[in-house]
Amino acid sequence: MSPVDISLSNLLFAYLATVGIWSVARAAGEQLGRTLVVGVLRMTVQLFLMGYVLIRLFAIDNPYLTSFAYILMLIFATQLIVSRCGVAFRGLSQILGLSLGVSVSAVLCYFVTFVIRSDSVFEPRHIIPMAGMILCNSMNGAALAIERFYAALRASRNEFETALAFGATAAEAARPAFSQAFRTSLTPMLLTMSSSGLVSIPGMMVGQIICGASPLLSVKYQIALLLAMTASVAITSYLSLKMAISRFFTEAGTFRDEIFRTDQLSGKPVMTPKRGCGGGGTGCAR
Amino acid sequence: MLFELRGVCLHDEGKIILDDIDFSLESGECVAVTGPSGAGKTTFLKLFNRLVTPTKGEIFCSGKSLTEHDLTSLRRDIGFLFQEVTMMAGSIGEVLLLPFRYAARRAEPAPDAGEMLRALSAACFDRAVLDQKTDTLSGGEKQRVAIARILLGKPKFLLLDEPTSALDDSAKSRILENIRDYLPGATIVFVTHDRDLIGKADRKLHFRDGKITLNIPVKVTLV
Numbered sequence: 001m002s003p004v005d006i007s008l009s010n011l012l013f014a015y016l017a018t019v020g021i022w023s024v025a026r027a028a029g030e031q032l033g034r035t036l037v038v039g040v041l042r043m044t045v046q047l048f049l050m051g052y053v054l055i056r057l058f059a060i061d062n063p064y065l066t067s068f069a070y071i072l073m074l075i076f077a078t079q080l081i082v083s084r085c086g087v088a089f090r091g092l093s094q095i096l097g098l099s100l101g102v103s104v105s106a107v108l109c110y111f112v113t114f115v116i117r118s119d120s121v122f123e124p125r126h127i128i129p130m131a132g133m134i135l136c137n138s139m140n141g142a143a144l145a146i147e148r149f150y151a152a153l154r155a156s157r158n159e160f161e162t163a164l165a166f167g168a169t170a171a172e173a174a175r176p177a178f179s180q181a182f183r184t185s186l187t188p189m190l191l192t193m194s195s196s197g198l199v200s201i202p203g204m205m206v207g208q209i210i211c212g213a214s215p216l217l218s219v220k221y222q223i224a225l226l227l228a229m230t231a232s233v234a235i236t237s238y239l240s241l242k243m244a245i246s247r248f249f250t251e252a253g254t255f256r257d258e259i260f261r262t263d264q265l266s267g268k269p270v271m272t273p274k275r276g277c278g279g280g281g282t283g284c285a286r
Numbered sequence: 287m288l289f290e291l292r293g294v295c296l297h298d299e300g301k302i303i304l305d306d307i308d309f310s311l312e313s314g315e316c317v318a319v320t321g322p323s324g325a326g327k328t329t330f331l332k333l334f335n336r337l338v339t340p341t342k343g344e345i346f347c348s349g350k351s352l353t354e355h356d357l358t359s360l361r362r363d364i365g366f367l368f369q370e371v372t373m374m375a376g377s378i379g380e381v382l383l384l385p386f387r388y389a390a391r392r393a394e395p396a397p398d399a400g401e402m403l404r405a406l407s408a409a410c411f412d413r414a415v416l417d418q419k420t421d422t423l424s425g426g427e428k429q430r431v432a433i434a435r436i437l438l439g440k441p442k443f444l445l446l447d448e449p450t451s452a453l454d455d456s457a458k459s460r461i462l463e464n465i466r467d468y469l470p471g472a473t474i475v476f477v478t479h480d481r482d483l484i485g486k487a488d489r490k491l492h493f494r495d496g497k498i499t500l501n502i503p504v505k506v507t508l509v
Binding site: 167 | 358364374
């Protein structure tokens with residue numbers, strides 16, 4: 001069975017959903033107009049552009065070009081995490097880029113070689129779409145891990161300082177926050193795995209089934225991809241936290257408050273946690 | 287001289303937390319720190335084990351700059367009781383042994399049950415059961431466990447931030463003597479608002495707006 005093509009005129013009907021979104025948002029008292037239009041335009045341009053790039057990449061099938069495209073994706077992903085994770089310090093891009101690069105590349109190579117058994121690791125038809133999905137999830141995982149780590153430390157500052165006072169190193173004192181951040185970064189993937197096939201039909205499976213692939217073949221691909229994504233999220237989060245942890249603390253093991261940037265939900269600056277000084281005094285949050 | 291602070295200042299985002307602190311502390315001394323909330327008392331305590339770093343001035347410990355001391359050893363030798371006691375979920379025994387799981391103390395022999403009970407008794411928690419879960423403890427009992435945990439580390443120098451804030455009158459009257467009996471010769475600096483406890487110190491420091499406004503001996507020797 002071959003996939004059913006969607007003509008451009010038929011696609012226009014899909015854009016009518018924009019009107020629905022705008023109307024509902026307006027009823028909810030939200031003026032989404034400009035944001036919605038920009039979002040839809042960006043999505044359209046970016047996806048078509050990617051489609052044409054992929055057509056060329058698949059046609060040329062050159063390992064150097066495939067590697068170049070993969071590296072570009074890594075750079076974009078790194079920049080996105082840097083802007084999202086809520087902290088800023090010297091070397092953050094390198095740490096996140098290295099974590100992403102090592103984990104995504106290792107997981108991709110393993111799955112393409114041993115699970116999919118593609119003729120070449122550089123086969124663009126396999127590597128690029130898989131890299132995209134794995135990168136996207138790993139990127140979110142790492143951003144979540146870093147942001148949660150700092151939030152957990154701030155929330156348990158007293159426990160952290162108590163451990164330091166007992167002679168613990170900053171890494172030892174921060175271990176509960178580390179575990180909490182790591183667990184939080186993995187939770188979305190673990191939930192997705194648990195709910196797959198029960199609550200949701202994963203996007204990749206939907207695409208394959210619509211394009212005429214056997215549902216069982218789609219299931220096998222989906223299982224492989226979910227495991228690859230989860231493994232990559234776990235490795236990326238662990239490496240990012242492990243490499244970033246020393247940058248969170250001063251030489252005396254106390255917080256480097258200045259690395260804190262903004263609240264990720266509101267995007268607004270959040271009150272910087274003060275030095276751990278006060279015992280109840282004004283302006284000295286504990 | 288055990289500690290000496292020379293012209294120590296701490297500013298945070300333009301706010302003066304500590305202002306030009308000169309202070310010296312002899313080994314074995316017991317000093318009470320008093321003052322209104324926000325005067326800088328807790329921050330003053332945190333200077334000694336480098337939980338805060340002064341923006342100006344110098345701190346010396348046994349004649350050597352504090353930054354030249356090995357941080358882990360320094361903190362191992364100083365017991366610090368926080369005003370807000372926090373402890374992990376688990377049994378009293380597990381909480382007491384937690385510091386011995388850190389690399390700095392792993393080489394030290396962990397205290398046995400008898401030693402733990404002695405420390406709890408010194409902290410005025412006479413009826414403690416090591417298996418009891420910490421989430422069933424009252425605020426006062428948690429404070430006693432926190433004090434016992436510090437005592438077990440056998441520190442030479444104790445920094446206690448309002449050690450009697452959650453204790454009953456009977457425990458308040460005994461705690462300082464008990465601590466001194468358990469750790470003979472230890473240097474103690476404590477923050478308190480309790481007049482009876484101040485009366486048991488050798489010296490009283492009064493803080494206001496980040497400054498030491500009073501530094502006087504407490505005990506009056508009658509001739």
